[in-house]
Amino acid sequence: MSKVGRNDACPCGSELKYKQCCALRVDTLTADKERVSRLKGRDVDLIKEMLAWAPGNVAGFSVYANAPIPWTSYSNAAASILLPWAIFHSRPLGGGTVAEAYFASEPRPLTAIERTALDIQRRAWLGAWAIEAKGPGPWLHVRCALTGQRKAVLDTIASQTVQVGDVLLARVVELPDLATFAGMFPRVLTAGDMDRIVAVAREVTRTATGAIAPAALRDDATVSALIREADAVCAAADAEQDAPSA
Numbered sequence: 413m414s415k416v417g418r419n420d421a422c423p424c425g426s427e428l429k430y431k432q433c434c435a436l437r438v439d440t441l442t443a444d445k446e447r448v449s450r451l452k453g454r455d456v457d458l459i460k461e462m463l464a465w466a467p468g469n470v471a472g473f474s475v476y477a478n479a480p481i482p483w484t485s486y487s488n489a490a491a492s493i494l495l496p497w498a499i500f501h502s503r504p505l506g507g508g509t510v511a512e513a514y515f516a517s518e519p520r521p522l523t524a525i526e527r528t529a530l531d532i533q534r535r536a537w538l539g540a541w542a543i544e545a546k547g548p549g550p551w552l553h554v555r556c557a558l559t560g561q562r563k564a565v566l567d568t569i570a571s572q573t574v575q576v577g578d579v580l581l582a583r584v585v586e587l588p589d590l591a592t593f594a595g596m597f598p599r600v601l602t603a604g605d606m607d608r609i610v611a612v613a614r615e616v617t618r619t620a621t622g623a624i625a626p627a628a629l630r631d632d633a634t635v636s637a638l639i640r641e642a643d644a645v646c647a648a649a650d651a652e653q654d655a656p657s658a
C-alpha cells in the first residue's frame with residue numbers, strides 16, 4: 413500500500429483530508445485502546461453487579477425467561493447480546509429496565525467512570541451497522557442502516573474478522589470522541605440479511621420511510637424482534653449450508 417499524504421483524501425472514505433481524520437486516530441491509538449479497555453472492564457463489572465442485584469430487587473426479573481432467542485442457542489457467544497438486553501432493554505412485568513431501577517436505587521455510591529459507563533449504555537441502541545471502511549488499526553467506520561448515523565468505532569476483536577460490506581447487529585456505546593461495540597449479535601450478517609432486519613425494524617417501530625429514531629430502537633419489543641430476526645436469518649443460512657447439494 414502506498415503511503416497516504418497528510419493532505420490526501422482519507423482512505424477511510426470520510427471525504428476529509430487524512431491529516432484531519434485517521435491520522436489523528438493513529439496518533440492516539442495506544443491511548444484510545446487503553447480507554448476502551450478500561451471502559452469495557454467497568455461495563456462488564458457493572459453488568460455482573462446488576463445481574464446479581466436484580467433478582468432480589470426487580471419483580472419478575474429473569475435473564476432466561478422471555479429471552480428473545482433460547483439462551484442456549486449460541487452458547488457463551490449469546491451472552492454478548494443477551495446480557496445487555498436483560499439489563500438495558502428488557503422491561504420485566506412492563507416496568508422499567510434493570511439499569512433504570514439500579515440507577516434510581518443507588519445500592520452503593522457509584523464512581524464517576526461507573527456513572528459514565530451506565531449513562532452511555534442507556535443511550536445506546538441496537539443498530540444494524542454496515543462496515544463502510546476499515547482502519548487505521550482496529551478502527552471501523554460504520555453506518556447504521558436503521559438510523560442513518562455514521563460512527564468511527566474502535567473494536568480490537570470485531571476489526572479482525574469483519575470485511576467492508578459486512579453488517580453487525582450491535583449496540584455502540586459512545587464517549588464524546590470515542591465509540592466501541594458493547595453487545596453484538598454473534599454472527600456477521602450480509603447486506604441481504606440487513607434488508608430483512610431493516611424491514612422488521614420499520615414494521616415494529618411503525619416507521620414507513622426515512623431514519624428510525626434511536627429511542628424506538630431501545631425499546632424492549634423492538635430489540636427482541638431484531639434479535640429473533642437475526643437468529644432466523646442465521647438458522648436459514650446454516651440449513652442451506654448443511655443441505656446436500658443436488
Ligand SMILES: [Zn+2]
Pocket residue numbers: 422423424425426430433434435
Ligand atoms: Zn479517515
